[in-house]
Amino acid sequence: MVAEPASLPATSPHDTRSAVLFGGVYGSVLACAMVAALTQYGHASRASRRYDALWLLVTALASALAHGYAHIIAERGPHRGWAALRSVLRTLLDEWPLVTAVLPTVVILAGAGWGWWPPNGVEYPAFVLNITLLFTLGLVTARWAGRGWGSALLIGVADAMLGLVVVVANAVIK
Known part of the structure; x- marks a missing residue:
């Protein structure tokens, strides 16, 4: 006797917690890498910082759209008509954490x-903010997983350092 294939859940396989964590990490790393690249090759004038903010926001929106599109293709279901359109829109809207995570840097x-503050050297507070966010996400997820405070702190530090390595690698590559 052949077993019936398991049916797919009616809702998205990505719960809100996972989406927020994924978007938070992705957005933080994206923001750091963009600030590093824009600062390395840009100017530190007020006009260039406004341009950098706009570029970061456009990049975050494009990244969210690309990620949502990849989910749409990978998880294409049997929906047709309005149900398919609602599914596509919901999948794209589920990428809000990624865009939200870059807003403080924007x-x-x-x-x-x-x-509001000097445009020269503003990348350092942006880096500190995003590395702190990566640390916090690592700490929180470790605590949610039942780890003790000591272990969770070490995981938070490791996540922040890993984020820093990714940011440096992205800046060097670009």
Whole structure:
């Protein structure tokens, strides 16, 4: 007797917690890498910081769209008509954490462009913010997984350092 294939769940296989964590990590690394690349090859004027903020936001939106599109292709179901359109829109909207994760860095860059603080050296607070976010996400997920505080702190530090390595590698490559 042949077993029936398992049916797919009616809802998206990506729960909110996973989407927020994925988007938070992806967005933080993306923001750091973009700031590193834009700072290395750009200028530190107010106008360039506004441009950098816009580029970061456009890049985050494009990355979210590309990631959502990949999910649509990989998880294409039997839906047709309006159900298919709703499924596509929901999949694309599920990428909001990635865009949200870059918004603090967009504000830092735009704020420098609007004269809220000096535009020169603004990349350092952006790096600190995003590396801190990676540390926090590592710490929180380790605690959710039942790890003790000591272990969770080490995991948070390791995640922050891994993020730093990825950012440096991206900056060097670009």
